[in-house]
Amino acid sequence: MxxxxxxxxxxxxxxxxxxxxxxxxxxxxxxxxxxxxxxxMLRIRALEDxxxxxxxxxxxRVIKATCQGRKVSVSKKHHRIVLSTPQRVKAGEHLELQLRxxxxxxxxxxxxxxxxxxxxxxxxxxxxxxVGASTWFPCNDHPSHKSSYRFEVSTDAGYRVVANxxxxxxxxxxxxxxxxxxxxxxxxxxxxxxxxxxxxxIAFDTGHRLxxxxxxxxxxxxxGAFAKQSQMAEIFERKFGPYPFENYKIVVVDDELEIPxxxxxxxxxxxxHLSVDWEAQRLIxxxxxxxxxxxxxxxxxxxxxxxxxxxxxxxxxxxxxxxxIMPLQQRARDAWEMLEALPQDINIGDPGPxxxxxxxxxxxxxxxxxxxxxALGEKDFYEMLRDWTGTYQHGNVDTPKFIEHMKKHATxxxxxxxxxxxxxxxxxxxxxx
Numbered sequence: 001m002x003x004x005x006x007x008x009x010x011x012x013x014x015x016x017x018x019x020x021x022x023x024x025x026x027x028x029x030x031x032x033x034x035x036x037x038x039x040x041m042l043r044i045r046a047l048e049d050x051x052x053x054x055x056x057x058x059x060x061r062v063i064k065a066t067c068q069g070r071k072v073s074v075s076k077k078h079h080r081i082v083l084s085t086p087q088r089v090k091a092g093e094h095l096e097l098q099l100r101x102x103x104x105x106x107x108x109x110x111x112x113x114x115x116x117x118x119x120x121x122x123x124x125x126x127x128x129x130x131v132g133a134s135t136w137f138p139c140n141d142h143p144s145h146k147s148s149y150r151f152e153v154s155t156d157a158g159y160r161v162v163a164n165x166x167x168x169x170x171x172x173x174x175x176x177x178x179x180x181x182x183x184x185x186x187x188x189x190x191x192x193x194x195x196x197x198x199x200x201x202i203a204f205d206t207g208h209r210l211x212x213x214x215x216x217x218x219x220x221x222x223x224g225a226f227a228k229q230s231q232m233a234e235i236f237e238r239k240f241g242p243y244p245f246e247n248y249k250i251v252v253v254d255d256e257l258e259i260p261x262x263x264x265x266x267x268x269x270x271x272x273h274l275s276v277d278w279e280a281q282r283l284i285x286x287x288x289x290x291x292x293x294x295x296x297x298x299x300x301x302x303x304x305x306x307x308x309x310x311x312x313x314x315x316x317x318x319x320x321x322x323x324x325i326m327p328l329q330q331r332a333r334d335a336w337e338m339l340e341a342l343p344q345d346i347n348i349g350d351p352g353p354x355x356x357x358x359x360x361x362x363x364x365x366x367x368x369x370x371x372x373x374x375a376l377g378e379k380d381f382y383e384m385l386r387d388w389t390g391t392y393q394h395g396n397v398d399t400p401k402f403i404e405h406m407k408k409h410a411t412x413x414x415x416x417x418x419x420x421x422x423x424x425x426x427x428x429x430x431x432x433x
Contacts, residue, residue, distance in 0.1 A: 022043040
């Protein structure tokens, strides 16, 4: 059976023939040897008639697979493992898959650098965007699919496991600890994460359920760097609507990271990001804004990445103005001047896989929103944004949906023209006055 390509940006990942409603992932992780022993139960709904299910799993070996309790054969193709179902499955029917798998997990080193399961100096970090999920559990790896999850992870005693959702159990035995998390709100695979380290929990005394995890001795630096987090929450909730998840967790790994990483309900920083200067605070605001833009509202295809990154970058400017660091207009003007000096050869509405994380997509995406902010005026613009996050909460979005949504809110503004110029034409439009 030939696999239809779901997304031109991530050709061998994801399938449109079925969706996973729930993942139950049970792992035993041995840190010294970086060995993972995994069991995964996937509750699947067929979206069309099918007799096989292609899952993404990279660098790990399937030991046994069953479908509806019956042993099934598994073959390997590209970044996929293909399970044949015992009999033909009709669209709309549900199946349960059980997979036993294992091996030494590793990063997937492709055109987006190293993504996935990464060994730290002491512990493990998972960065899922865009195709890292398949380095640690079998999945339908594409953001157009959202599922609920349960993670049960056993690892060496003395280490803490942090994953998405609520921690519902923690058990200790002589040699290892087991941590159980439940992620109830729908989540895309790239936002699933696992962080393992000798972490202490730092509770922040705020109305938001804010928790930070870092190595002993870093408490003061963490409290200092994230002192403005509740202020950010206040402004973002006022501008973007209610925070979409039950809690917000911050993990600070004891290594330097090139960039912070977002996951659902959680952001991961390096110890080099523990600073009160704007560069670090901007990143803290950026990752937090992704909880609305990217995590609650997730793109249907990777080409719509500006709906994540443009919005998160614009959010940095919103925070900058609110915290009286620099006005929104000045941030926008600086970004525009920077773009004007760079090659204008990216169509940011469809940048292509190689350039989807290019800084120009972020900055020009943010300027697209700034142009709409200028055209609509502050009050209507934020009303439009709150309605956007409310309408599509825990769902999937794309540019056509955004255009349709804008038209509902912007009577008398030529939305098509603004978005066409900023998103689909190469030359940089004039600075919005």
